[in-house]
Amino acid sequence: MTDAILYRLEPTDLAGHRCTVTLTIPEPDPAGQRVSLPAWIPGSYMIRDFARQIERIEARSGGRRVVLDKLDKHTWQAAPCRGPLQITYVVYAWDLSVRAAHLDETHGFFNGTSVFLRVAGQEDKPCLLELVPPRRQDWKVYTSLPEAPGHPARAPRHGFGMYQAPDYDALVDHPIEMGTPQVASFEAHGARHELVFTGNVPNLDLERLSDDIRKICEKQIAFFEPRTRRAPFLDSTDRYVFMTMVTGDGYGGLEHRASTALMTSRADLPVHGRPEQSDGYRNFLGLVSHEYFHTWNVKRIKPAAFAPYDLERENHTRLLWLFEGFTSYYDDLFVLRAGVITRQDYLRTLAKTISAVHSAPGRFKQSVAESSFDAWTRYYRQDENSPNAIVSYYTKGSLVALGLDLLLRQESRGRHSLDDVMRLLWTRYGRNFYRGAPEGVPEDAMPGLIREATGIDVGEFLRRYVYGREDVPLEALLARQGYRLTWKTPSPLPSLGVKTARQGEEVRLATVYEHGAAHRAGLSAHDVLVAIDGVRVQHGNLDKLLARYRPGDVVQVHAFRRDELRCFTLKLEAPAETECVITPASEPFPAR
Template sequence: MAKPTMQKPASIRATLRPLELSQHLFEVELVFPAEALGQGAVAAMPAWTPGSYLVRDYARFVDRMRLVEGRKESPLEKLDKQRWKLPASKRELTIRYRVYGNDLTVRTNHVDATHAQIIPAATFLYLEGQLDRPVEVRFEGFPGDWKVASALPQKQGAYLAKDFDTLVDSPFELGTFRTRRFKCGGTTFELAFTGLHSGDEGRITEATEKIVDAAGAIFGGFPFDRYVFLFTFAPKLRGGLEHKDCTSLISDSHAFDKPEGYYALYQLVAHEFFHAWNVKRLHDTVLGPFDYSRENPTKMLWFHEGLTAYMEHVIVLRAGVVPWSHTSKELARCWGEQVQRPGRLEQSLEESSWDTWIRLYKPHEFSPNSSVSYYDKGEMVAWLMDATLREGSRGKAGLADLFSLLWTRHGETGLRDADVRQAFKELSRKDPAAFWEAYISGRTELDAAPLLRAFGLRMEAQAPWETLPVDERQDPASLRRAQSWTGLSLAANGPTIQNVIPDSPAAAAGLSFGMEILAVDGWRTTTAAEVQRGFSQAGPGAMVTVLAADRGRVFEARVPVMLSPERSHRLVPDPRAGATPRTSFTASYGQAWPAAPVKRGGRR
């Protein structure tokens, strides 16, 4: 006897209409089927969107919530900040509400007279307990020359999401965007370009194709038939948010006068595209299906984000769209920041992952001294993990191979920390406990020795005065300025204290966040540069008198100046590196082992 087939739930029908585009206002109409309302229901607005781990309270952008019955409209009972009560009904019910969207990020709606970026989590209500119900989305009344870009399939004018999770994972771009397409491995890729910019869209498309090919090679192909890149350009903005079959990318319109602008965009493309596997499919079981009403904490964001931040470099290097000379500077800069960040001694990567909802996305003045980023430190730990895998396998396996193995074994079935450890153990032939206790759950200082052993790359630390040109190093005043340090960081727009390094001279003198430095050794200071000049002119070993203001009260403090402990870092290929490290470098990055720089003017 054949098993009875489950009847597909009736769809929620959604229609979006412009109200006043110049005022960033649009209307949403939702028609709920009768079968969803027999006992009444609760309609809720998500509090956050997957991929951006912060409660954003999207309901704050919504008003005029009303039940529509013919020409009659009545308000809905609001249960809390983001939930409304729907009455029991034997017929379908229609509700309408207004949405304000004037925040151009990849996490929020932005509509105006030129385009509309619709972020589903910030736009659509869901029925509690009925996330599996399909949603049909239509657009009416928008300018006639506007098009719609979306990863969702279209049928008879409606965009079809099989459930609410799929809808949330499918942003829309409306407007007069430019479109390009290419095919790779049987998959169709579409690129929608919105906004004016100084870049070459043909060049960006060509690089994106190479990035797609390099990423797909890691996993043996693509887990989708169609994928959409939504590129938006606006001055001084940058961001990306991954989705299952598409990604939203925002780049600075004026970034492309130098190659580095393209490199930054290519890294962003690689990062968000790699997420199509890492986090959108291969993910901690906590990260899907989601609870959209509250935080969904996980200890594995170091894996999903930190390792992806490193893999973006691997992918663009393998794709040949970013040179090693640029990547090595990026890696060395990030290394230097992490080994000198005071918070490295206070918070582990697992703790950073778990607390992201209240700490990483809500930093305060003391955050650099008490926390780390699972993105940035995670990227450096991923680098060490790649080196450890190469070293343990004698160059045969690296981090890309770890992802390939995990994808083969776990795919979309859910991933645990134990699964990552097991794959690490098999490929590196090492017990993962020591690595995890040092760098994942622990706070051990980063050690660059594996980079030298595995890849033949030496991490060199240089004091500020060591990077000076020869003539300035021989000048006592220039040398004294480069050597001076108080542990004080100032805001870019004035002499206001932004941070004080714990246990530094400035901290010992009682200086703290938000105070204003009025004078140094009797000289009036109105800019950050003038404050730093006052300290640096005194030189290490001097005692400087500071006039400062704290909440309107002026006081005097004496600040000792000490020899600077700050260091810049650079990667230098070790000419003594053997064949295995050189081969491992090529295996990880797809490029020839770099030649050592030539010494010039006292510097290499």
């Protein structure tokens, strides 16, 4: 690999959260080599401008300084030079999230899009990555990036040294965790999986985690490859790595081709000697299942707009309802199919999703196809009015998947389901994506693909519930399967028509729902409630105050808007039936 692009990453200042990266380009462009850092990371559809964290950067060739001009917010161009070009830069890494880089005295976590410059015109060349240890000698390395075979500095398993990637896209799609985490491993259909937990987690039950997650992984591998049961990442690496950063209240995940970065709350993880299954642990298993399903759906089955990614600007697609919504449908369903949660737990989780979608008026203003397209500017940039203006392609997309699954089963009398659609997408677009045949799903292809997989025309369904703004008719679809969907009020108290948030001991209006009581009275998001009918409002007593009234009563509400005290006359409204309940039938939810 004499023509390989060489990267060297060294954690140089743990207390200052800085790492130093040295990029060596054996054959730079004779006209002047351009390099750039991605503006976003796949899976998180928002421009993040990672280059803003580069503190110092310089270039040399043959021991001499080379002029390096900054062309825009994330692009530099080196002056023409002979021989290898070496660019050294310092990255500030203090973003404790799944999206970027974080470094301190306890660990280092690095997404490639945050630390590795792209060499323009040489993206297809192989890459070598040398990981250099900090002064601490007890750290180990956890990544799905393969060690460089045959290289004299090849890294040992979990060690510092040389790793390799076939191209730049692969280099930035294998995040790196280094430190002293708690680790477990298991095999699922012959494929090695590693669980890596970073953070202070006393009495963590790694055995239970391994057993539960193994069952989920095995179910998903067998789902896409029922004959061979071969995990897709084995074409490029010998392992899959779940990297979990544990905090007091974190939650989230970001998928990669052979690993995932997760964040979870300490309280959501299982404890030795406590066999009970908490809601938080079920949520964590759903998150694990979601990100693992992405190994197929979005990392290999991709929208055409992502084949390949353009990491310098937004990549718009109207298909995120398929890639995120369908994944959100299958995540908890596979936890159920794996036997890790009960049918009752699954139905309760499904009901919460339905309740969440139906509580937001924005679903009547934006379709999930529009939500997908606007992810960059609206879904990932939400504000106090977002519930009134947008719909989530995750949650409503999962209801579209549920509705399609039920419809396909019913129309085919049980011969076909959404499973057939996913397997067709896998064989047509996913299985060979990294084998030299990269092709993405065209924007308008889904009606034809679903008909090809099942023989059923769902064009009208997609027109109304994906490209239109109607609610998926789940009550009728579930009824035909023997399930009863009903609605109830979550509280008997009269309603202000708002969502509140705690601000110290004060109550702040986080969202004022359109056409609700507070909206009609003139209250706005960010107003701080002071009093209702002269009685002070504080965190913890709002429900007690409202319990003294009935729907239709008129009250005087005092609130601060910024530093100005205002008074509003508000007519309390009846509590809405916003809580969904699904009554199970005698047969289990579709588990085929």
